[in-house]
Amino acid sequence: MSLNRIFAIAQRIILQLVRDRRTMALIFIVPMVIMTIVDLSFPKDSGQQVLDYIAPGLLAFIALFFAFILTGVSFLRERTQGTLERLMASPVSRGDIVIGYPLGFLPFAIIQSLIILLFTIYVLDVHYRGDMWQIFIFLILATVVAINLGIFVSTFARNEFQVIQFIPLVILPQAFLCGLIWPVEQMNEYLRWIAKFLPLTYAISGLQDIMLKGKGLLECSFDLIILVVFAAALLFLAIITLRRAPSG
């Protein structure tokens, strides 16, 4: 692997996104629109308590959802426009590509997460107990997992239609099984077992501990470590599945 090549890829992605003004606008405006809709949909008097409870899950889910779409579609575009093939024919390694990509997306995913977080706290007026910077760190970690998940999944897709099909397959089950709507502990045993293999479970659990119970990052270290393991494992799997030379 080469640091120079990793940074070249990351820098190129940043430059590409910054130059694409419409995508830039969508990256920042869409989370705000979604959070506004969430705000408007909750009745101000009786709904606030429910909103306070689901806010950690909502934060994690929305951050995961946006980061997954952003990276999944961008990585696939690299394949469909032929630039991935061009890269794979160069001395670049699969590791350079798979590490350079999340690095390039990270600044945008961080800004998106920050927008979602600030909206949740200041516009939705959600009550929380832990430190905001700790919530933010946790959210960024969840976002990194989503970026790597997006890259890993898009290595299996051959066109945009396929990657869009992965959204209901990969993202929606996490919304229902990871404690966003209903606590994982109250689900059937086999569903609890499935939830253990879904990264959103740990993102929601950690954020709930910080936001609802006022715990610190150290006290959430189990969820934190599992998310780091998820991020590393997905990166590793993406490197393996991004084949340089299929044989035939």
Added chain:
Amino acid sequence: MLDASENRTLALEVENVSFSFGSVRALDNLTLSVPKGVSFGLLGPNGSGKTTLIRILVGLLKPRRGKVSVLGQPPSPKVASQIGYMPQLSALYGELSIAGNVDFFARIYGLKNAGARAELVDETIKLVELAERKKASINELSGGMRQRVSLACALVHKPSLLLLDEPTVGLDPELRVNFWNHFRNLTAQGITLVISSHTMDDAAHCDRLAFLREGRVIAQGTPAQLTEATGNPEASLEDAFLYFTKQEVSCNVA
């Protein structure tokens, strides 16, 4: 088999290579060799295996059978640094400028020094006659201009072997002539060019040719040798291709 001295003068050596996409055989026991410093044309109709062969040479596909040697080594990321590859799609980043694209590929091919790289990027863009538009984004360019940027991306790291997959497709006659002028300059500098094409117009510009049909080489030699082999002094390369196609069919029938 070729002996060691011949090997040193060869840029490419392909021996009995077969490749299939599922049940579809794209290359069938294909053998050819390309000497260093020549322009070598892979000529054949669509589906004859030209792109598959080029993708094998750059290491994007791995044949189950046969031997491939590129600049004396099997295809690998190490040897890739000496190859310039221009795929059939222009394969550029639409949001980036011409200079941004060429600079990116220069970095990918290991050119670390920013100052030296900037000079090389400018020089390469000048070579493809786009210096005045180097800050224009790819999305604003015509198809022909994109082809030129794509060529610049393949050239920027000064490779010793260029593999160009249908580089002249979609170019107007003037641009096609310009491209061939570039190619002649490159071979004059000792660079080996392998160009796939299905037009005989391109074939006439090459030093050597291989006619491909259904994944096999049906004839190879210089354009003059191939036309002479037809026995008709007036034969064009198109006639030669048809002649060898018929020869092969009749051989197969016999």
